[in-house]
Amino acid sequence: MLGLNRKDTIFFLIVIALTLLTPFLMQPFGESSPLAQFNGGYPDLMAKVAIFGIFAIGFNILFGLTGYLSFGHAAFLGVGSYAAVWMFKLLTLNVFPAVILAVIMSGLLALVIGWISLRRSGIYFSILTLAMAEMAYRLAYSVLTPITNGETGLQVRPTDPRILDGPGAADYPNLFGLELSRSWKLEIGDHLFTFNVGYYFCAAFAILAFYISLRIFRSPFGLMLRAVKANQQRMNYTGLNPKPYTLAAFVISGMYAGLAGGLMAAMDPLAGAERMQWTVGGEVVIMTILGGAGTLMGPVLGAGTIKYLENIFSKINENVLHQWFSFLPDGLENVVVWIVSRFTGEGWALALGLVFMLVVAFLPGGLVEGGRRIAGLWRRWRRGDGGDGGESGDEAAHRPPSTPHVAE
Amino acid sequence: MDQIILQFINGLDKGSAYALIALGLTLIFGTLGVVNFAHGTLFMLGAFCAVVMQRILSLSAITIDPTQKDFLGRPLEVKTPYVELWFGPEIGQTLIEWSVPLALLLAIPFMALVGWVMERGVIKHFYKRPHADQILVTFGLAIVIQEIMKEIFGANPIPVPAPRAFAGSLDFGVLLGFAPNEIVYPYWRFVYFLFSSVILMAVFAFLRYTTFGMVVRAGMADRETVGILGINIDKRFSIMFAIAAIVAGVAGVMYAPINSPNYHMGMDFLVISFVVVVVGGMGSLAGAVLAGFLLGILESFASMNVVKDLLPGIDQIIIYLTAIVVLLLRPRGLLGKRGVMED
Numbered sequence: 150m151l152g153l154n155r156k157d158t159i160f161f162l163i164v165i166a167l168t169l170l171t172p173f174l175m176q177p178f179g180e181s182s183p184l185a186q187f188n189g190g191y192p193d194l195m196a197k198v199a200i201f202g203i204f205a206i207g208f209n210i211l212f213g214l215t216g217y218l219s220f221g222h223a224a225f226l227g228v229g230s231y232a233a234v235w236m237f238k239l240l241t242l243n244v245f246p247a248v249i250l251a252v253i254m255s256g257l258l259a260l261v262i263g264w265i266s267l268r269r270s271g272i273y274f275s276i277l278t279l280a281m282a283e284m285a286y287r288l289a290y291s292v293l294t295p296i297t298n299g300e301t302g303l304q305v306r307p308t309d310p311r312i313l314d315g316p317g318a319a320d321y322p323n324l325f326g327l328e329l330s331r332s333w334k335l336e337i338g339d340h341l342f343t344f345n346v347g348y349y350f351c352a353a354f355a356i357l358a359f360y361i362s363l364r365i366f367r368s369p370f371g372l373m374l375r376a377v378k379a380n381q382q383r384m385n386y387t388g389l390n391p392k393p394y395t396l397a398a399f400v401i402s403g404m405y406a407g408l409a410g411g412l413m414a415a416m417d418p419l420a421g422a423e424r425m426q427w428t429v430g431g432e433v434v435i436m437t438i439l440g441g442a443g444t445l446m447g448p449v450l451g452a453g454t455i456k457y458l459e460n461i462f463s464k465i466n467e468n469v470l471h472q473w474f475s476f477l478p479d480g481l482e483n484v485v486v487w488i489v490s491r492f493t494g495e496g497w498a499l500a501l502g503l504v505f506m507l508v509v510a511f512l513p514g515g516l517v518e519g520g521r522r523i524a525g526l527w528r529r530w531r532r533g534d535g536g537d538g539g540e541s542g543d544e545a546a547h548r549p550p551s552t553p554h555v556a557e
Numbered sequence: 558m559d560q561i562i563l564q565f566i567n568g569l570d571k572g573s574a575y576a577l578i579a580l581g582l583t584l585i586f587g588t589l590g591v592v593n594f595a596h597g598t599l600f601m602l603g604a605f606c607a608v609v610m611q612r613i614l615s616l617s618a619i620t621i622d623p624t625q626k627d628f629l630g631r632p633l634e635v636k637t638p639y640v641e642l643w644f645g646p647e648i649g650q651t652l653i654e655w656s657v658p659l660a661l662l663l664a665i666p667f668m669a670l671v672g673w674v675m676e677r678g679v680i681k682h683f684y685k686r687p688h689a690d691q692i693l694v695t696f697g698l699a700i701v702i703q704e705i706m707k708e709i710f711g712a713n714p715i716p717v718p719a720p721r722a723f724a725g726s727l728d729f730g731v732l733l734g735f736a737p738n739e740i741v742y743p744y745w746r747f748v749y750f751l752f753s754s755v756i757l758m759a760v761f762a763f764l765r766y767t768t769f770g771m772v773v774r775a776g777m778a779d780r781e782t783v784g785i786l787g788i789n790i791d792k793r794f795s796i797m798f799a800i801a802a803i804v805a806g807v808a809g810v811m812y813a814p815i816n817s818p819n820y821h822m823g824m825d826f827l828v829i830s831f832v833v834v835v836v837g838g839m840g841s842l843a844g845a846v847l848a849g850f851l852l853g854i855l856e857s858f859a860s861m862n863v864v865k866d867l868l869p870g871i872d873q874i875i876i877y878l879t880a881i882v883v884l885l886l887r888p889r890g891l892l893g894k895r896g897v898m899e900d
Contacts, residue, residue: 218689218692265881268885269884269888271688271689272592272689272692272839273884273888275689275692276831276832276835277880277881277884279828280832280877280880280881281877281881283874283877284878287870287873287874287877288870288873288874290873291869291873292870293870427828431696434693434696438693491708495708496704496708498700498704499700499701499704499705499708501700502697502699502700502701502703502704503697503701505696505697505700506679506694506697506698506701509697510682510683510694513690
């Protein structure tokens, strides 16, 4: 189906099902249960997961396949947002033109930045992209203020021309009249599920993004990109020029970032330069690696995990912690709460940094590799020879050594 | 003319901060072959050493003075710093005032310790890994250190005054025969420039004229041969990491009065320092220093009104623009050696 083989079709269908059922999956606890704060099924968070999922999938096409580590992808996100908001202001609050322009503009910017940055590889490429993104960010704050509205950020105002919208048109981003902020609620017993137009709009794009990335991974083009990562020199010797392939991957991943930026603006019609700061580009690096660079599901998993935990962790304050650990003796409780509270609430970034370091150090394949390892252990344990060291050593000998997930 | 001189000396203090950080980065890269994204946080830790020293010196004994009343009518609590109690009010006051230079005494052992822990605890395990892995793990380390500092000292910048003796400004123009108040330069920035020049020279002299430095330079050129000669080069390289940490740390201490320490100043300086290293040439110590001053001065020239009118926004992007041009025209940087990470 759709040019995929049987296995991939099943995989893709599972992804579609998971995406569509997210409002259920992220809302596993009843409203009155004490675990209700772990529910993540509200529209804002779900849309964020989908949007950052798209961002990370795109980043993975560049980094996971070719090994080029870009720190500058925030620039494309920002440009996508600005382009979308300008479409809202000038043409219509319908989201389609906005998203399309966001993709086109970020693609053009990616073409320019990629064409320059890809003259170098390794750390020089990282620094060049970092410098480009930082330039874009600073220009957005200073000289480009007429376009970006500087520190205030670009907003949709009632006085905007919006030439395609009639007088009675909706004044919120909409999908042919259907407002993105509209939600339907479904109550089953104690559970409350929210179905939001905006989320499904983003989810549709996320599925499309995933499908394209799946096709790229399986295509001859994807094979070329892997060749760039494996050994550029040999690729040169066989008479292939790696530059067009890497540039294409860079532009594609830039367009993904632009799409994510456009969707961000569609969910909340506002664009600010802080989206272009290089730390945002660093965030997508963290997401991709945490999930597993070079794998299909990894980036999405990473984006989902980080956005979900960010939401949950930052809500946990000391009172909540005292409730949790109230079974401990008083002195110990205070100590435990003090320690845990360093990593929750405001300290969430600290926990993220630590986890990220551990993943880079011990699990270079990210969550996906972790899952595979656990599955492998489980399978061996099921076969009944879990304790047999000889078997696992033998298996390791048969498997080719895994390549590092980053190229030089 | 006076404008040009003014911008030139304005660029010196920023340039010397860039040069010091970039020098440390290059030392680490040249010896250990590690791209250290956490180097900016070492600069930040140094700046916070100044804050800590100031707080230690101002630790106060609280005595109740029954003769005076506060606005609620209770006996007034008088805070007297311990140093004033111990050394008398005059010396005590001077000590508190001079907390920034005194913080160097705290910063040197502390930064050496931090550098040692960082190298032995984290970076050691990444020598054999690809550069991108090193970037990623040190990037994570930078986030962790930054967040810890935010947790301890809060998110707001903490002002640390310079000693009162250096509070004013030097009328530099008069010395060169210009009218008074044309070229004014704060004393502390002048001190900072002198200080960093001394540090830079000390590092170069250390590498050039000591046996230890000679071995390190030999190891940078050909690690294997030095190892075969029976010298434990790894140990010396670890010590160089600690030295690089100290250089970044003292640069941070003295920078505290110029730029109030905040938790993200490390990241701000890091990006620029990397650009500096790349412009100077990866692995070239002299290149790092040259590029540091060059970019600092260029930045301050770009902020002149004449230039800004000509090219709007140039002051914001000049550093990055220079880096891009240099990288494209001369990939190994200004003074980079042939073959050292040219691609």
